[in-house]
Amino acid sequence: MESEKTIKNxxxxxxxxxxxxxxxxxxxxxxxxxxxxSELSKVPYQRVYDVVKMLESKGLVKVIYRRPRKVKLIDPKIALPTYRDSIVNKDRFMY
Structure with missing residues (x-):
């Protein structure tokens, strides 16, 4: 399935x-x-907030602090390359 391939990547x-x-x-x-x-991803509801916070810190999503709290995807064409580059640059500076 396509989503399984995406998850692996x-x-x-x-x-x-x-x-x-x-x-x-x-x-x-x-x-x-x-x-x-939580319901669609099968991630326990208690964990969703922490997981989303980590995705936000990686620049992949934006949390909308209203009631109920919502999560908005940041354009993957921008967010994923930026995240990838931050990992590559982080690895360069470690050596």
Whole structure:
């Protein structure tokens, strides 16, 4: 299935399993509540907030702080290359 392939590629980029599952759901829906993300991604609701916070720190999503709290996907054509470049640059500076 296409989403499984996408998850594998996201794992190679350094995302966790939960981050990749949530990101794939957002690729299909772009804007969702935390509850809906949990239900569709099968990530436990208690973990969704932490996982989304990590995705936001990586520049891949934006959290909308309203009631209910929602998550918006940042354009993958911009966010993924920027994230990839940050990993490459981080690795360069470690040596």
């Amino acid at each position: 996201l794992l190679k980029l350094g995302l966790t399993e939960y981050e990749a599952r949530i990101y794939v759901i957002l690729l299909k829906n772009c804007y969702m509540t935390m509850k809906d993300l």
